[in-house]
Amino acid sequence: MSLHVPTMAEMMAKGESPEILFWVGCSGSFDDRAKKITKALVKILNECKVNFAVLGAEENCSGDPAKRAGNEFTFQMQAMMNIQILEGYDVKKIVTACPHCFNTLKNEYPELGGNYEVIHHTQLIQELINQGQLALKGGGTYKGKKITFHDPCYLGRANDVYDAPRELIKKLDGELVEMKRCKTKGLCCGAGGAQMFKEAEKGDKEINVERTEEALETNADIIATGCPFCNTMMTDGLKSFNKENEVEVLDVAELIANAADL
Amino acid sequence: MVSIAVFAIISLAGFGFFAWNILKIRSNIRLGRDLDRSDRRSERWKTMALVALGQKKMFTRPIPALLHLAIYAAFVITQIELIEIVVDGLSGEHRTFREALGGFYTFMVSFIEILSFLALIATFIFLARRNLLKLPRFNMKEMKGWPKMDANLILFMEIILVSCIFTMNGADEVLYNRGLSHATDLGDGSLGLSVSSYLGPLLFDGMSDGTLHTLERIGWWGHIAMVFSFLNYLPYSKHLHILFAFPNTYYSNLEAKGRFTNMESVTTEVKLMMDPTADPYAAPAEGAAEPQRFGAKDANDLTWKNLMDSYSCTECGRCTSSCPANITGKLLSPRKIMMDTRDRIEEIGNNVRKHGKDYDDGKSLLGDFITEEEIWACTSCNACVQECPVNIDPLAIIVDLRRYLVMEESKMPTELAGMLTNIENNGAPWQFSPADRLNWKDEA
């Protein structure tokens, strides 16, 4: 099945405007693992006939890593450029599969003049399922599987979204198992605050190893998450335990797309 | 008469010195930068009621929360008894309110006694926990020396205080039984207090009338002496939190935790850069504030709320024990960030008072107290902010220190410099061309 991914520019040329903009983000656009998450979400959007569009080549880094690294100049340059583009297309509602883009667009753009309704993809998918637009085929995709959810810091503590991803996992035919540190007490994967782009400081353990260890203690078959960075960190963590063939790291969007047979 | 005078002098000195110290702290906090937290009043009161008064966040760890509650409740309720002590002290009366309040008086003092008794038990458990159990969060590097002593001292003070209360009430009970108490005899044969009516006779029954009178006075004076020592010890101690928890939670950040502050000085410049009609050589507007340094190098570059945070810190270490960087052995400890900030602003405040506003002692928060290695280890995960029982935000300080390093000194880990260049050049933190953004669409 080919994906239907209109860009804002194409839509505008046709005199149309989408209901919602899918902000793909840099990871979702360029990182091989994250691209799969992007596609899973698009499949869901296509299946539900959501009227959406992407910015494509006009999208720019949201500026999140620059802001966390302390470079407010670079951040604000990025933000203002993006706001100009979003304004040009009169964007009102945005969905993103990256909690970092989500947080920045939602909380940090308004002060610079960018006001949108911003939602995380797990919230949108939950909405679609609740409205009956997406049906999960109880084909036993996850039957008997244990799934644990790793809270992305920028979704959980930063924005108090704990339920949407869990509600989705509960709709699968697997079992949701929680780690000892979860929800408000969830331990970071180690990537936030621009750490993704640098080596960690000297210590006696990598943060992602500590977190993966905890996930493995639940005996989960799948580590679910809702952030491309967490995904990378947990995947690397599994490798350090040589468990990459036994345990899978999947985004909630991928879990749902699989369960809906998309 | 002499005792009234002594009491009056002690009280005046006690309250006076305390007020002087608090004003000093207030002026230190005002060395910080402006920040507007005058909005959303009702939400602020609510936050204060829940977090400071209701200790909501303590209860994520229920056992210490209950023990702490016992000490806290005893502390708050005992202050009611203090009113009587002050009235008695200044009037030379004894148990002034007993006759007027009758049964309610007995109830109140009994209630205080029960709480004090619970507080005593809690204090012993806390002492054991700190000194015998070797809980990691109480034994980290930054807790060595004074901070550890501070924590123990206050627990000892608590024990002395409670012992004084029971000595005072217990001895008075025995005297009352003998019809010798200075409290008005209501013909009921006992003061009827919940703990000391039993404890008193048990401990003091065989003693002479004179000894009992002395003991009662030792208890009374000891009690008031402890109260004033405690009050004046507060400004030097982590125990300042019992007062500062209230304003500090009132002025909490009410925005989403993920939202970092917007730097308006930068906004102005970026707007100028993006506006083709702007005159880059235009003189700054009349009355425009002097440009501030970007971010924070020293404690007085932080906001007053960051500084108030530092004075409110209880050094409990909940932040540090939930910090992913600290858990995995990195140097960063959010508690240490708060302790350093307080130490440094104290130092700056003292310098300002001694040598005037522009004195430079050649030291700064970043460098002499907090190292670059510490601040770069932070993942901005907000665990410390979430855990803090008095709504302190160590992350805000870390971010401001980073801002200074990056924007004023261009100092950062090389990989981050590369990441930033990528964002500036090709709109992504990696070296990919913007034209390739949609390639995923057609990849199998």
Ligand code: SF4
């Ligand atoms: S925000 Fe930074 S300092 Fe606070 S817990 Fe997370 S890593 Fe530690």
Ligand code: SF4
């Ligand atoms: S910042 Fe808060 S959590 Fe951390 S030590 Fe201080 S009071 Fe405790």
